[in-house]
Amino acid sequence: xxxxxxxxxxxxxxxxxxxxxxxxxxxxxxxxxxxxxxxxxxxxxxxxxxxxxxxxxxxxxxxxxxxxxxxxxxxxxxxxxxxxxxxxxxxxxxxxxxxxxxxxxxxxxxx
Amino acid sequence: xxxxxxxxxxxxxxxxxxxxxxxxxxxxxxxxxxxxxxxxxxxxxxxxxxxxxxxxxxxxxxxxxxxxxxxxxxxxxxxxxxxxxxxxxxxxxxxxxxxxxxxxxxxxxxxxxxxxx
Numbered sequence: 001x002x003x004x005x006x007x008x009x010x011x012x013x014x015x016x017x018x019x020x021x022x023x024x025x026x027x028x029x030x031x032x033x034x035x036x037x038x039x040x041x042x043x044x045x046x047x048x049x050x051x052x053x054x055x056x057x058x059x060x061x062x063x064x065x066x067x068x069x070x071x072x073x074x075x076x077x078x079x080x081x082x083x084x085x086x087x088x089x090x091x092x093x094x095x096x097x098x099x100x101x102x103x104x105x106x107x108x109x110x111x
Numbered sequence: 112x113x114x115x116x117x118x119x120x121x122x123x124x125x126x127x128x129x130x131x132x133x134x135x136x137x138x139x140x141x142x143x144x145x146x147x148x149x150x151x152x153x154x155x156x157x158x159x160x161x162x163x164x165x166x167x168x169x170x171x172x173x174x175x176x177x178x179x180x181x182x183x184x185x186x187x188x189x190x191x192x193x194x195x196x197x198x199x200x201x202x203x204x205x206x207x208x209x210x211x212x213x214x215x216x217x218x219x220x221x222x223x224x225x226x227x228x
Contacts, residue, residue: 036219043117043204043219044155090154098145099206099217103154 002027002095006102013081014110021076021105023091032094033074035065037087038104044090050074061085081109113139113209117220124195125228132190132223134161134205140185141207145217146178149202161188195227 003026013019025031032051036044048059055067065076076089086109091102114137124130134144142163147155159180160168167180177199179191192199202224206217 034216041202041222041224043115043221044206045219046216049216097143097208098157098160100157101154104152106152 002093002100004033004091004093004100004102006089006091006105008105009103010106010108012108012110015083016080019078019081019085019107019109021089021091021107023074023076023102024072025074025091025093026072027093027095031067031074033065033067034092034094034099035059035063035074035076036090036092036101037061038090039087047076047089081107083109083111085109113137113207113218115205115207115218115220117203117205117223119223120221121224121226123226123228126196127194129191129193130195130225132192132203132205132225134188134190134207134220136186136207136209136218139207139209141188141209142185144182144188144205144207146180146188146190147204147206149204149222151202155204158190163188192225195225197227200225200227 005024034049035047048057050057050067058064063078088104090104092099116135118133144161146158149155158173161180161182163182169175182188204222206219208217
C-alpha cells in the first residue's frame, strides 16, 4: 500500500534560516509526490510536485524539494524562512487515483 | 488556474438536522471529486470519491447513509451530512483532479467548517 510519513509534528526555525520539512514515502512503482501548504481554516494550496525528471523540484514561494530514490525521501526545503511561511505542511503521494496525505508538519518561523 | 469553490464556508446546525455542502469546479469539468474530513491538528482523511453519473465510492468505515454524496453535474458535487451529531463537527474539504494542471494534480476547495451543537 502507498503511504507517506512525516516524522516531525512540528518544526521551529528562526526567520532567515534555512528550513527542512521531512517526508518519506512507500510506494510500489514510480512515485508521484506532492507538497501542499494549509493556512488556518483554509483549504490546501499546491506547492510543488515530483513526477519524473530532475530530482530537485522548485515550487511556489521559494520552496523546493529533493527526490531521493535510495532513501525514499522527498524533503521540503527553503533557503531562507519567512514568518509568513508558518503553516501546516502536508506531503502526499498518489496511490491509484487517490491522494494519500502524511500526518502533516506544523512549521513555526520565529521573527 | 483551476478553481474549486465550496459553500458554505462555515455552518452551525443543531443535532439531528441535515446539512448540505456544495463543491463546485468553476472553470473546468470534474467527472471525479474527492471529499475529505480533517479533525483539528490532524491530516486529511479521504471519505469518498464522488463520480458524476454514478454512485460514490466510500472509504472503509465511512457511513454512506450518513454522508450522502451526489455528483449532479460535471461541475457540482454535494455532501449531505444527515442527522448530524456533535462528533460530525469537523472541517470538510473537497478536491477535483484536472488535466489543466497536468497529470495527477488536484485542486482543493477552501473547506467548510461544520459545527453541530
